Amino acid sequence: MISLINKKYTISTDLQKYIYETYFNQVFKIALSITQDISLSEEICQETFITCFQKYYQLKDPLKMGPWLSTITLNIARSMLKKKSKIIPMALEEIAEKNNVEYNTPESIYQTYELQEELLYVVGKLSIELQEVVILKYYHDLEITEIAEMIGVPDGTVKSRLFRARKKLKEIIDKSETLLSLKLREG
C-alpha cells in the first residue's frame, strides 16, 4: 500500500518530510476544529497530505502552502463528513472536555476558553464554502484577492461569502448564546 502511494507522489521524499513536519499541526488542528473528532481528524490529515503530495504541481505559489493545505483539509473534511454522515459539532461541554477545558475553572479563564470554543462551534456550523473563506481570511490572514485566487472564484464571490459568513455567524452566535444560557441555567 505504502509503495503504491509513494509511486503516485510527484515530489521528493525530502520535500514530503519538510511539508509534513512544517504543516502537520496546522492541518490536524484545523481538521480537529471542524470535526471535533480525533480519529476522523487523523483520516482527514492523512488524506490531506496524500493529496498535497500528489497535486503539489498545482500549487502556483509555494508561499501559499499553508492556506492551500487548509483548503484541501476543509474539502476532504466535507466529503468525509458526508460519507460518514457525521453530525457535528458536538455539544459545547463535550468540546471543552475534549480540549481539556473544565467548566469549573476560574471565571476569567473559563470565559476565554468558552469564547473560543463557542467560536469554533459556530464556525463548524457554517457550510464548507463559508468555512473556507473564514479560515483563509481570519486564520491565514489572506486578502480577498488572494482567497479568490486560492479557491478559484471571483473576488465578488469571496466578498459575498464573507458577508454571508458574518451574517450566519452572528445568527448562530445569537442562538448559541441563548442555548448556552439555557444549558448553564439548567446545570
Added chain:
Amino acid sequence: MRMNKDIRNDIEIDNFIQDNLKVAINNQRVPDEAKDRIMQEIGIECKTIRHVFVKRFTACAAAALLIFFLASILSPNIGAALNIRLFTRVETFLENTIFNISEVYRQDTTITNNKMNPPPINKETEIQKTLEDAKRKLPFKPFMPGWLPEGVTLKDVEVIGEEDIVKIILKYSDKQLMISEMGLCDNVSLGVSFDIEDTVVENTMVRGIEGTIIKLKNDMVILKWADQGVFYSIEGYLTPDEIKKIANNLQN
C-alpha cells in the same frame, strides 16, 4: 460576552473572529502519537526507518557480543583471538577518529628543539671506490691488515659519519670478515651489549692493550678494543686466534 450584546456590525464580528479564531484553532490538542502514525500511513519514511535501523544495529551488536562470549567459553583460544582482534579494530577506529593526530615534518633547520623533525637522511654513508679516497675522508690514519686468511680479499670500503664520529669499514670477500675503525672525539662513550646466554665474552690482549673477544652462538667471532681515540672492531667467521692475528698485524 457576551457576543450578541457587543457585536453589532461587520467590523466587530471581524475583530472578534480575528482575535479568537486563530487562538481557538491553535489551542486544539494534537495527540502525541498521531504525527508518527499518520506519517507511517502516508508512507513518509522518516522515523520509521531510523527505528528499524537502530533495532537492526542493536540486534547485530548483540549477536556479535553473544558470539564472542560463546567463543570465549567454548574455545578460549579462538575467543581470545577474536576478542583481541575486535578490540584492536575498535582501538584503531577510535584512535583514528578521536585523536586524529597529524604530524608535520619541516626541513627548517633553524628549529632545533622541534621533536617532530624527521629522522635525518643518512647521507654520510659513502662506499668509496678506492681505499685512498676513504683515507682522505678520515681524521685519523687507519690501520690496514698486514695478514689475512688465505683467499680473503678486500671488497668494499665504507666511510660513515662525520665530525664527532667517523667510521671506516673494510668489508672482505670471504668469511664475512669486516674490520671497522671508528674515530671518537672527546665526551663520546660507546658500549656493546650481548646476550650472555648465547655469547662467550673474554678479555684478551691486543697490540698490548686490553680488548674483548666475543664468540657468538653462530660461530662468529668479534674482537673489540680502543686505542688512542679510535675504536677497533674485527668480526668474521674465523677462529679467535685468526681474528687476534689479524688485529696484531694491523699496520699503517
